[in-house]
Amino acid sequence: MIGRPVDRVDGRIKVTGAAPYAADTKIPGVTCGYLVTSTIGRGRLTGMDTAAALASPGVLAVYTPFNPLKLFAYVQEQNDERFPPLQDTEIRFFGQAIGFVVAETWEQARDAAGLVTATYDQQPPVTEFPGRTLQAFEEVEEVVGTQTVGDITFTASYTTPFQHHCAMEPHATVATWNGDHLTVYTVSQGALLVQRRLSETLGVDAAKIHVLSPHVGGGFGGKWGNWAQVPLACAASRALGRPVKAVLTREQVFAMAGHRPRTKQTLAMTCTEDGKLTSIVNDGVTSRGLGGNWSESVANWTLTTYASPNLRVTKTVVPLNLGAATVMRAPGEANGSFALESAMDELAAQLGVDPVELRLRNYATLVPNTGKPWSGKHLDECYRLGAEEFGWSKRPKQVRATADGDWLVGTGMATATYGASRGQASIKVRLHPDGTASVSGTAADLGTGQYTVFAILAADELGIPVTRVRPDLGDSTSPAAANAGGSNSTCTNGPAVQVAAKAVQTELITLATTNPRSPFYGKEVSYRDGSVSSGGLTMSFGTLLTTCDVGGVEAVGTSPRLVDPEHGFRSFGAHFCEVRVHRLTGEPRVTRWLSVCDAGTIVNAKAARSQIQGAVVMGIGQALLEATEVDVSARFTNANLASYLVPVHADIPRIDVRFLDHSDPVISGLGAKGIGELGIVGVAGAIANAVHHATGVRVRDLPITLDKLL
Amino acid sequence: MRVNVTVNGEQRQADDVWEGESLLFMLRERLGLPGSKNACEQGECGSCTVYLDNVPVCACLVAAGQAQDRSVRTVEGLAEGDQLDPVQEAFVEAGAVQCGFCTPGLVVQAHDLLDRVPNPSDPEIREALAGNLCRCTGYEKILDAVRLAASRR
Numbered sequence: 001m002i003g004r005p006v007d008r009v010d011g012r013i014k015v016t017g018a019a020p021y022a023a024d025t026k027i028p029g030v031t032c033g034y035l036v037t038s039t040i041g042r043g044r045l046t047g048m049d050t051a052a053a054l055a056s057p058g059v060l061a062v063y064t065p066f067n068p069l070k071l072f073a074y075v076q077e078q079n080d081e082r083f084p085p086l087q088d089t090e091i092r093f094f095g096q097a098i099g100f101v102v103a104e105t106w107e108q109a110r111d112a113a114g115l116v117t118a119t120y121d122q123q124p125p126v127t128e129f130p131g132r133t134l135q136a137f138e139e140v141e142e143v144v145g146t147q148t149v150g151d152i153t154f155t156a157s158y159t160t161p162f163q164h165h166c167a168m169e170p171h172a173t174v175a176t177w178n179g180d181h182l183t184v185y186t187v188s189q190g191a192l193l194v195q196r197r198l199s200e201t202l203g204v205d206a207a208k209i210h211v212l213s214p215h216v217g218g219g220f221g222g223k224w225g226n227w228a229q230v231p232l233a234c235a236a237s238r239a240l241g242r243p244v245k246a247v248l249t250r251e252q253v254f255a256m257a258g259h260r261p262r263t264k265q266t267l268a269m270t271c272t273e274d275g276k277l278t279s280i281v282n283d284g285v286t287s288r289g290l291g292g293n294w295s296e297s298v299a300n301w302t303l304t305t306y307a308s309p310n311l312r313v314t315k316t317v318v319p320l321n322l323g324a325a326t327v328m329r330a331p332g333e334a335n336g337s338f339a340l341e342s343a344m345d346e347l348a349a350q351l352g353v354d355p356v357e358l359r360l361r362n363y364a365t366l367v368p369n370t371g372k373p374w375s376g377k378h379l380d381e382c383y384r385l386g387a388e389e390f391g392w393s394k395r396p397k398q399v400r401a402t403a404d405g406d407w408l409v410g411t412g413m414a415t416a417t418y419g420a421s422r423g424q425a426s427i428k429v430r431l432h433p434d435g436t437a438s439v440s441g442t443a444a445d446l447g448t449g450q451y452t453v454f455a456i457l458a459a460d461e462l463g464i465p466v467t468r469v470r471p472d473l474g475d476s477t478s479p480a481a482a483n484a485g486g487s488n489s490t491c492t493n494g495p496a497v498q499v500a501a502k503a504v505q506t507e508l509i510t511l512a513t514t515n516p517r518s519p520f521y522g523k524e525v526s527y528r529d530g531s532v533s534s535g536g537l538t539m540s541f542g543t544l545l546t547t548c549d550v551g552g553v554e555a556v557g558t559s560p561r562l563v564d565p566e567h568g569f570r571s572f573g574a575h576f577c578e579v580r581v582h583r584l585t586g587e588p589r590v591t592r593w594l595s596v597c598d599a600g601t602i603v604n605a606k607a608a609r610s611q612i613q614g615a616v617v618m619g620i621g622q623a624l625l626e627a628t629e630v631d632v633s634a635r636f637t638n639a640n641l642a643s644y645l646v647p648v649h650a651d652i653p654r655i656d657v658r659f660l661d662h663s664d665p666v667i668s669g670l671g672a673k674g675i676g677e678l679g680i681v682g683v684a685g686a687i688a689n690a691v692h693h694a695t696g697v698r699v700r701d702l703p704i705t706l707d708k709l710l
Numbered sequence: 711m712r713v714n715v716t717v718n719g720e721q722r723q724a725d726d727v728w729e730g731e732s733l734l735f736m737l738r739e740r741l742g743l744p745g746s747k748n749a750c751e752q753g754e755c756g757s758c759t760v761y762l763d764n765v766p767v768c769a770c771l772v773a774a775g776q777a778q779d780r781s782v783r784t785v786e787g788l789a790e791g792d793q794l795d796p797v798q799e800a801f802v803e804a805g806a807v808q809c810g811f812c813t814p815g816l817v818v819q820a821h822d823l824l825d826r827v828p829n830p831s832d833p834e835i836r837e838a839l840a841g842n843l844c845r846c847t848g849y850e851k852i853l854d855a856v857r858l859a860a861s862r863r
Binding site for chain 1: 785794799802803805808812835837840841845
């Protein structure tokens with residue numbers, strides 16, 4: 001089944017509305033928690049008046065920094081908040097949690113939250129980027145070679161705005177205690193991330209925390225960390241002895257649940273007359289929200305993309321009074337590639353060389369910053385196949401050379417690459433008397449298709465139909481598998497599924513030959529296609545288990561972390577697009593798209609194509625629509641889905657995606673690398689390049705809105 | 711207040727409904743139908759789309775009281791027992807489902823489109839579904855699903 005298009009196993013429950021998401025959890029006697037948030041961007045809370053809220057109907061408790069639920073300090077870095085909520089009076093950002101109202105019903109909690117008042121010792125928030133500083137900028141640099149100056153130089157700066165994940169499902173957590181055991185239904189990219197965070201902040205043995213996150217309504221990085229509603233719902237539930245449900249409003253998601261930071265990159269490149277790069281310097285500046293620790297290494301993509309004897313990247317971090325900046329789909333690469341892919345197009349124009357040809361002349365056959373060989377790289381094939389299929393050779397060399405009525409037509413291309421890695425994962429496979437096999441691990445399916453990957457790989461290994469495999473994800477009691485992040489779920493969990501499905505066959509054979517009720521007792525047997533055989537007798541594992549009166553056999557398989565200092569690991573791709581810009585209004589529209597991807601073995605062709613298409617569309621949003629604005633009070637002003645524009649059906653052309661069929665045997669026997677993030681890398685650059693080709697206008701500041709084209 | 715409403719063909723009654731409560735809240739929290747999703751709270755994303763007297767509405771923008779003596783059909787009411795509606799079947803087969811949070815609203819909206827326009831053109835599909843946001847799929851497979859469902863109805 002590997003590589004064929006398979007219907008997702010969770011499809012049926014999702015089209016009927018039966019799939020349970022965190023906010024759908026029904027627990028008798030559940031109460032509702034609603035967050036009170038700060039209305040200033042920087043300062044100190046001096047007091048809060050909760051009397052009216054406490055007297056409001058149905059209210060059970062109002063927690064504030066002056067009457068907090070005890071939470072211990074956060075120790076692990078999870079790209080979320082630096083401090084647990086309500087434990088101090090410092091206001092670091094607008095929309096920070098300063099109170100938690102728990103009431104019998106949601107309306108009562110929300111109503112009472114509106115009655116809480118706060119007084120502040122206010123200071124002017126810092127939001128300028130880059131601008132006046134609040135703390136010393138943090139700087140990091142990585143240098144390869146000694147810098148030389150080539151014959152030709154190119155320098156330009158590129159900027160990107162704040163963006164938000166906008167996963168369709170808002171963050172929700174439902175907590176309930178049974179004695180000293182906590183059960184928590186929550187949104188998460190990894191059940192163990194929640195368990196570890198809650199263990200440290202609640203001061204509870206992790207073994208007594210059961211996290212369930214079976215279906216997650218999109219993550220894109222925004223559900224990696226645990227935001228304020230998670231510890232507060234759990235701590236309030238413990239204090240009140242009642243289940244508590246807390247769901248962030250969409251505005252709260254924008255303010256406190258992470259965003260893509262603002263960045264600026266200044267690229268300086270030198271090359272020989274025939275276009276061979278001699279040096280690339282990328283000075284990257286990234287914002288960091290003071291609500292969190294995380295910042296983006298925006299320039300680092302430059303270290304691994306094109307061959308150059310001299311490379312230097314720097315990172316300057318600008319702390320701002322905002323909620324935590326966090327990982328968002330291809331963190332570093334999505335913004336980083338916009339600059340380098342635009343710059344390569346500009347340099348190609350300066351040299352009079354075709355943009356694809358310039359990339360081939362600077363093709364990195366070795367990892368540019370380490371000189372090591374790649375585990376596998378077929379990017380040149382992506383360029384060539386893409387150019388051929390797209391009809392790149394017919395592209396006019398001049399800008400603003402093609403018009404169709406009032407629309408100026410241009411084409412552009414860009415490179416995509418994203419790092420690959422294989423971590424350690426353990427998976428359990430259990431064979432049941434009803435002839436099904438369950439496959440469990442703490443992995444998450446955010447819509448990525450991980451359930452179906454588990455089903456396909458186990459079905460292949462066991463030799464049974466996919467429909468007889470029951471994958472079980474998002475449960476902290478399962479063996480520890482990869483969290484959903486860094487595009488390494490399939491790469492990491494896939495081999496572990498294969499190991500476990502093999503191991504359980506050994507367990508089954510042991511049962512067959514040693515159980516006195518077994519018809520194979522004391523015989524030599526073999527396993528094939530879901531059955532045990534010996535001589536002329538073949539029996540399915542379900543019948544065998546039933547005959548032996550055994551409730552199941554199981555095995556846990558572990559695939560170790562790959563430690564390979566000899567190779568560089570990445571997925572690769574090339575994007576080609578056509579953009580039309582209206583001559584009079586400046587409206588840009590993407591009208592044609594082709595992505596060719598080299599991502600190792602593709603496990604499920606159907607889901608993989610959709611993952612790339614979805615990432616490309618998020619990249620179209622990044623290029624043309626998406627930007628979160630901040631006002632002088634440090635508030636995200638367009639913190640809703642009406643004002644923060646994401647692409648809709650009517651904005652999108654047909655997205656053509658091709659996969660090269662090259663397994664990567666160095667990364668694992670399965671040969672799969674990552675696809676979740678690859679698709680967005682380079683998209684904004686390809687579009688900026690096509691806009692330039694259509695209009696002659698080079699936009700170096702995302703998003704490319706029509707005002708920049710008039 | 712008390713609301714009497716027909717939901718998925720069944721006469722239902724909800725008590726203690728607050729005057730400011732949305733139809734979405736009543737369906738999800740009082741009538742045990744969490745299929746319709748709350749994603750934007752302002753009628754912008756379409757995740758809560760349901761039929762109200764055979765007209766698709768964003769249930770988050772309709773007051774629960776407005777459903778009094780009317781008929782509501784949600785994503786849970788599209789299948790006939792185990793037999794999925796052709797639109798639901800097509801969404802699974804075409805791979806139009808990823809995280810699934812937008813899916814209930816999209817399935818209802820697409821169902822309505824095909825009731826009104828049996829063989830929609832691509833621009834008609836894109837326009838009809840433009841009010842239903844999806845952050846995962848890139849929309850391509852959703853178009854495939856609508857075309858597939860149209861070919862089978």
